Amino acid sequence: MAFRKITCFVTGGARDAAALGSALLLATPAKGNVAALYLRADPRDVMPMVGEGLSGALIQDLMKSLEQENKSHAAKARDHLDKALAAAGGVYCERAPGSDRVSGSFTEAAGVTEDVMAAAARLSDVTVFPSVAKEDRTAVLVGLEAALLEGGRPLLVASEQTPAVLGRRVAIAWNGRTQSARALALAMPMLTGADAVHVLGVDTLRTDAEEAAPVVDYLAWHNVPAQYHKLSGTGSVAQQLQDACAEVGADLLIMGGYGHSRLRELILGGVTRAMLNQTTLPLLLAH
Structure with a gap:
């Protein structure tokens, strides 16, 4: 068995590059596919924490700001994927059975972090996460633990720098x-x-x-x-x-x-x- 279908959790942060590079190293021997998954932060999730006592107009402004932040992070994550594919000599491909070389795709998802990540992990040969050293974003840590504990598949946690080789x-x-x-x-x-x-x-x-x-x-x-x-x-x-x-x-x-x-x-x-x-x-x- 080779790693043909890999999910890589991306955030739009600097550590995406090493995670995607590592995922593509795993996928290359079998000409597999790396699906970069960006989990959108739902503005409604923060409303119970900050919404009390705020006017309707201020809440709307806050939701609009969070949505713009989502778009910005998603765009950065997609850019990281494109650059990683170019460096690996891969191509963009969303449909099975894939290409004649390593490939990648990009997906945005919304929902409960634990549910989204566990579901993605269950249908992946391996799920890759960026380094979580000193990570303080709850969604990243919760997503990693859900994929590990509920996914039933292996999980790769990347280093901070893209390795030259992996698994040799x-x-x-x-x-x-x-x-x-x-x-x-x-x-x-x-x-x-x-x-x-x-x-x-x-x-x-x-x-x-x-x-x-x-x-x-x-x-x-x-x-x-x-x-x-x-x-x-x-x-x-x-x-x-x-x-x-x-x-x-x-x-x-x-x-x-x-x-x-x-x-x-x-x-x-x-x-x-x-x-x-x-x-x-x-x-x-x-x-």
Whole structure:
């Protein structure tokens, strides 16, 4: 299986470029399609928060301003797609079965963020998001979590800069949990074509690093040579993973997302949250 149908969430911000570039790198081997999805902010959603005590004329002005902002961001997002396609040698195409080369399309959608993103993810081989490090826009974070937790498909979180290659030297963070198993299975299209695969295990109070060793044998049955690394450095699990990825030259880290509840990770922190806050390493996540 190859990644033929990819959705890329765009916002009109500067990070769109790296997300679209990463999505096109994933789609190119199979001449797939990247559907850039821009989610329009509905002015009516903010009315309950700011509407009380405002005159009808002022509310109309506010809605008009938000609509103009929507148009501006959508135009920027479309421009980012056009530039990414040109750089990748791709073409604009909206209909299956696509073109004789990698292609892209642009769609604007309106609705509840969670519903729109989860629905899009369910009918995508993989959904790509811009980096969310230090992201404070609720719609972006909510959309990412909905795609990850409700989409049933893998999610790629791009780095801040467009990588030269993606999925050539891959690292797998394995903790023996269901989320790791799903991430491994859903990432198999990338693993079978990788030049090098590294399996990372970390000892914690709840996980045994040695549980990652059998992953190498599992991958061998799929003709994927891999190396096992037991991490015994200092620092948090997230920091050890980042250090190991840098040491082996990984251009992608595959891992399960939100092994603990989102609320627990929000309050106490967690590996998923910490990895989402770094900006240099693309992540392929599954829940």
